Amino acid sequence: MTKDGIPARLAALKTMPTADLKAEWQDLFDGPAPPFNRRYLESRLAYRIQELAYGGLKPETLRRLEEIGEELDGGDRRKRSRRADQGRPIVGTRLLREWxxxxxxxxxxxxxxxxxxxxxxxxxxxxxxxxxxxxNGWVFFGLKRQGGRS
Structure with a gap:
């Protein structure tokens, strides 16, 4: 497909049946689609389509992201998953609220x-x-919706 057809291909993801999204996943990732929700599949497929058409991240960007990850958790995957589970903003984040x-x-x-x-x-x-x-402080500062969703 030409690069001109990429926007139409991305737009088509929104109306594709889930079974077709999973088939597209198989084609683009050479493996079965994960059991995640439709929105996740659409976003990852959209990224992959663009990545294949226009190229992925530059090597220096990938290297920098790895360095940042090492600085944050020293390569310890347990710390990485624990941080994600907490859902707490990272140190230095500024929360703004008008009252x-x-x-x-x-x-x-x-x-x-x-x-x-x-x-x-x-x-x-x-x-x-x-x-x-x-x-609830998380609700007050907009980090969590009233019903409990983040």
Whole structure:
């Protein structure tokens, strides 16, 4: 397929039956599709189609990503999976929340969170300090939806 046909091929993924997506996966990845949801299959197939047509990441980009991974977890896959399981933002992340016209900035630290120069163990404590009422801190800062989804 020419590069001109790539946008149409990507658009077709949205309307393809799941069985066809799985067949496409088999063709592009030389193996069976994983048992993940449709959205995952679509996004990975779209990336792979573009990767094959336009090329993947540059070697120096891949090397840099590996270096960053090593810096974060020293190559220890257990730490990598534990971090993913926690779903906690990485240290240094800044969370912004406007409440009654005032913007509040919380920084994620190694031991918890920092708000207005004070350390906190939980986002819920910060949300309570800001609003004066009990909140799920993850919901208040938009890291989790009210129904429990991230």
């Amino acid at each position: 009654q016209g005032v913007e509040h900035v919380v920084t994620v630290t190694a031991d918890g969170f920092d708000w207005q120069g004070r350390p906190y163990k939980s986002l819920s404590a910060i949300a309570r300090a800001i609003t004066g009422t009990r909140w």
